[in-house]
């Protein structure tokens with residue numbers, strides 16, 4: 001039996017024209033939130049947008065991804081670094097885990113340094129609940145710069 005992990009990626013609709021360059025690169029290199037798959041094989045079972053504020057597709061997209069074998073869903077890093085970050089991110093996370101019983105990971109590729117610096121100035125992530133959300137993608141400065 002294959003120990004390949006199938007994942008779904010949901011992106012913020014503001015970045016709906018994004019071709020996924022940073023996400024796919026990070027997946028290949030197992031960086032950012034994908035570091036949890038180091039040494040493992042991963043396949044993308046689905047890739048879609050939230051559907052635009054307030055995220056109507058969050059309700060349905062996981063079902064389709066799960067049908068294709070996804071066992072983990074990632075919210076793309078754009079949810080975290082957008083101006084402003086998605087105000088529903090925590091709710092969406094908890095909703096998908098509660099409704100579908102599937103693991104949801106905050107983020108995909110490492111946070112780019114330019115976004116990190118601006119959000120530091122804005123104090124965007126000062127509330128304690130951001131610690132958990134940032135943990136998978138914060139990375140060190142060298143890696144953040146590589147994703148600028």
Ligand code: SF4
Pocket residue numbers: 011012013014050051052053054055079085086087088089
């Ligand atoms: S801010 Fe949130 S709800 Fe709005 S488009 Fe982005 S991910 Fe979707």
